[in-house]
Amino acid sequence: MDIPRQLTGMGQVVCSHLAQIGILQYGIHWYFQHFVSFVPCLFRRQNRKNRGVRASLRGHTDTINAIKFARIGPNGPVVILSGSSDKTVRLWHSSVTSVCEFSYTVVLEGHTSSINCLAFNQDRNLVISGSADGTLIIWSLSFTQDEFHISLIQTIPTTPKLLPLTLALSKLGAAGNLVLAVAGTKGHVQVYICGAEESQFHLQATLVGHENWVRSLAIVSENDTPNSDLLLASASQDKYIRLWRIRQDKQATPDGTVTKRNFMSSLSNKAHLLRTFGASYLLTFEALLLGHEDWIYTVQWCTAGPKLQLLSSSADNSLAVWEAEESSGIWVCKTRLGEISSQKGSTTATGSTGGFWNGLWSPDGQSVVSLGRTGSWRLWIYDRESDHWRQRFGVSGHVGPITGIAWAKDGAFILSTGGDQTTRLHAAWKHGEDETWHEFSRPQIHGYDLNCIDSIGSTHFISGADEKSLRVFDEPKGTADLLQRLCGISLPSDHAMPDAANIPVLGLSNKAIENLKDNQPSNGDVEPTDAPDPSLGADYKHPNPENPPLEDQLARHTLWPEREKLYGHGYEISAVATSHDGAIIATACRASSIDHAVIRLYETKEWREVKPALTSHSLTVTCLRFSEDDKYLLSVGRDRKWSLFERDASDPEKFSLACSNAKGHTRMILSASWAPGDARVFATAGRDKVVKIWRVLENGQGLEPKCLTTMTYPVAVTAVDFAPRMVRDGLVIAVGTEDGEVSVSILSLPDMGLRSSQKIDDA
Numbered sequence: 001m002d003i004p005r006q007l008t009g010m011g012q013v014v015c016s017h018l019a020q021i022g023i024l025q026y027g028i029h030w031y032f033q034h035f036v037s038f039v040p041c042l043f044r045r046q047n048r049k050n051r052g053v054r055a056s057l058r059g060h061t062d063t064i065n066a067i068k069f070a071r072i073g074p075n076g077p078v079v080i081l082s083g084s085s086d087k088t089v090r091l092w093h094s095s096v097t098s099v100c101e102f103s104y105t106v107v108l109e110g111h112t113s114s115i116n117c118l119a120f121n122q123d124r125n126l127v128i129s130g131s132a133d134g135t136l137i138i139w140s141l142s143f144t145q146d147e148f149h150i151s152l153i154q155t156i157p158t159t160p161k162l163l164p165l166t167l168a169l170s171k172l173g174a175a176g177n178l179v180l181a182v183a184g185t186k187g188h189v190q191v192y193i194c195g196a197e198e199s200q201f202h203l204q205a206t207l208v209g210h211e212n213w214v215r216s217l218a219i220v221s222e223n224d225t226p227n228s229d230l231l232l233a234s235a236s237q238d239k240y241i242r243l244w245r246i247r248q249d250k251q252a253t254p255d256g257t258v259t260k261r262n263f264m265s266s267l268s269n270k271a272h273l274l275r276t277f278g279a280s281y282l283l284t285f286e287a288l289l290l291g292h293e294d295w296i297y298t299v300q301w302c303t304a305g306p307k308l309q310l311l312s313s314s315a316d317n318s319l320a321v322w323e324a325e326e327s328s329g330i331w332v333c334k335t336r337l338g339e340i341s342s343q344k345g346s347t348t349a350t351g352s353t354g355g356f357w358n359g360l361w362s363p364d365g366q367s368v369v370s371l372g373r374t375g376s377w378r379l380w381i382y383d384r385e386s387d388h389w390r391q392r393f394g395v396s397g398h399v400g401p402i403t404g405i406a407w408a409k410d411g412a413f414i415l416s417t418g419g420d421q422t423t424r425l426h427a428a429w430k431h432g433e434d435e436t437w438h439e440f441s442r443p444q445i446h447g448y449d450l451n452c453i454d455s456i457g458s459t460h461f462i463s464g465a466d467e468k469s470l471r472v473f474d475e476p477k478g479t480a481d482l483l484q485r486l487c488g489i490s491l492p493s494d495h496a497m498p499d500a501a502n503i504p505v506l507g508l509s510n511k512a513i514e515n516l517k518d519n520q521p522s523n524g525d526v527e528p529t530d531a532p533d534p535s536l537g538a539d540y541k542h543p544n545p546e547n548p549p550l551e552d553q554l555a556r557h558t559l560w561p562e563r564e565k566l567y568g569h570g571y572e573i574s575a576v577a578t579s580h581d582g583a584i585i586a587t588a589c590r591a592s593s594i595d596h597a598v599i600r601l602y603e604t605k606e607w608r609e610v611k612p613a614l615t616s617h618s619l620t621v622t623c624l625r626f627s628e629d630d631k632y633l634l635s636v637g638r639d640r641k642w643s644l645f646e647r648d649a650s651d652p653e654k655f656s657l658a659c660s661n662a663k664g665h666t667r668m669i670l671s672a673s674w675a676p677g678d679a680r681v682f683a684t685a686g687r688d689k690v691v692k693i694w695r696v697l698e699n700g701q702g703l704e705p706k707c708l709t710t711m712t713y714p715v716a717v718t719a720v721d722f723a724p725r726m727v728r729d730g731l732v733i734a735v736g737t738e739d740g741e742v743s744v745s746i747l748s749l750p751d752m753g754l755r756s757s758q759k760i761d762d763a
């Protein structure tokens with residue numbers, strides 16, 4: 001079986017790095033496991049396929065905090081260095097045949113706490129790691145005969161102690177000396193020097209000036225000459241960037257002593273002396289960059305253009321490009337990208353809170369990319385003709401655990417929801433001969449964690465959250481037009497659709513809004529606090545209608561209006577399912593007693609509850625599924641029990657318990673699915689590491705369940721689903737496990753024997 005990957009989501013991205021080969025790489029934190037992932041071709045404008053994540057590399061057991069691309073020697077292999085909260089640095093070796101294929105090679109151990117930052121020097125093949133244990137470790141890396149060799153050279157305890165958050169390492173002068181800058185949970189920067197003939201780093205200066213944590217350091221040569229001055233940029237939570245200059249001291253003697261020096265008397269520009277054998281250097285304060293209004297997360301230099309430029313990213317929702325004026329030498333902000341000032345103070349619902357967590361240059365300096373709290377990479381490309389930065393769509397995805405997914409009933413798109421309190425719509429963009437999956441709408445931005453979702457027909461969906469109620473949403477005309485134009489999804493013609501939706505200033509629900517005709521007066525009775533934000537109106541026009549929406553548009557202009565709220569449960573919603581005919585909705589909530597472990601049914605004509613509630617379970621119902629003909633409702637729960645409810649032929653709104661199995665699994669059951677057809681076959685999956693295939697048979701006294709097949713897995717099984725149609729006269733079943741593995745199997749009919757099975761390869 002060939003199983004190509006078409007759609008990839010994102011977890012919480014915590015670090016990133018852009019290689020000279022044009023590959024964007026970022027550390028990503030998932031719910032059950034932790035990956036290093038990278039996105040190729042993001043900066044290759046000649047590539048028109050717009051493919052997203054190409055691979056994810058498994059190995060770490062906790063959050064990844066730091067990532068670096070490196071090349072071993074001038075002609076050696078490209079490697080990825082990743083540092084994690086699991087206290088290790090891992091090295092991933094590139095394939096000979098492709099720069100997008102990496103394999104795990106070596107692990108570096110020595111720290112006693114999480115690793116926060118990494119640095120690499122190609123001249124000496126040194127790897128430096130900074131950890132929350134307050135130490136730096138210097139490693140030597142070599143590559144001979146297709147093998148990597150690692151040796152620990154030095155362990156440096158920071159004095160005064162700080163938790164390193166950022167490192168900057170550079171060659172110092174033509175002699176081959178090295179300078180290392182370290183900063184973190186203090187307002188100062190520590191500078192270490194390692195001589196050309198030495199292997200140890202020594203602390204030689206402490207730079208003061210910042211009044212809060214220093215989050216990022218970046219160092220660069222001012223020009224291409226061997227003895228060029230170095231510029232060190234430090235970015236802090238105090239909202240300022242400080243520039244420091246390191247220049248060779250011409251008045252030093254060959255042994256490093258000073259014969260004559262005229263230090264500046266100003267306390268604000270103290271000159272620090274950095275000594276190595278045979279040379280000495282002066283480190284002085286160069287400039288203070290003002291302009292950001294909140295924490296500054298990252299700074300990065302760009303040397304590709306005619307002028308040296310510095311890119312900074314901030315929690316004030318902006319990126320800034322700084323350069324020195326030719327006439328005065330004063331550093332000024334030349335370009336600002338991101339959110340405009342009128343949107344400051346906006347809430348999570350409009351996607352602006354949290355700012356930009358990082359900013360990266362492309363190798364040619366013609367593009368910048370940034371990641372914000374909403375989970376999308378934003379890409380800007382410089383247009384030389386108009387002297388303007390133009391935004392292009394990037395890769396987007398959830399930034400929290402994904403707790404539910406549901407296909408539209410006609411299979412046109414897929415909806416996902418999760419712990420980042422958003423619901424997202426993904427569809428296939430058809431452009432030319434290519435077809436790639438992208439996020440086209442963000443229908444719901446909530447104030448509670450979302451736990452489950454299901455579609456109602458092709459233009460509605462229902463979601464359940466920790467707020468104890470369920471919400472029903474209608475597709476707006478703006479989203480339908482977009483999906484028709486870019487994805488070829490036909491517009492429904494059987495009912496009227498609202499134009500768009502927004503959230504009132506003091507409201508919590510998405511409200512439908514309509515376009516006002518030129519001669520149509522507005523409603524003067526609307527209270528100012530309930531009036532819709534005009535920037536989110538239905539007459540908003542997509543600036544580039546031939547491409548998927550940008551992050552700004554997703555967060556502000558693709559909401560779906562809310563049709564109904566469903567009440568009745570006393571605790572957080574745990575499961576929801578809709579019948580295939582769209583007439584009945586089944587819901588359940590978290591429960592620790594039989595009183596709350598009920599299944600409530602709602603009809604979709606008047607949105608009223610169908611009473612009485614269905615009872616069978618004693619603990620939380622984790623999954624609900626309707627059979628293909630809607631004749632049966634299957635429920636599974638934490639009480640290790642599955643139950644089957646049968647629909648009343650005379651009253652389609654009524655269901656009654658037909659059969660159950662109190663010992664279906666030895667541990668809690670987490671998922672279930674019906675097989676296609678009328679064979680009454682379903683699967684259950686549990687924490688006991690097994691998937692069981694059941695068939696329900698009729699006898700003279702009712703329904704009798706029979707277990708046909710048991711499939712065993714190495715870890716707990718958390719998700720299971722049958723394909724909606726048979727393949728090669730067999731049933732296709734997908735199984736997901738707690739460690740993130742997904743496998744697809746084919747079961748033979750009628751005995752349900754395992755014919756073949758294959759794991760989905762992330763690469």
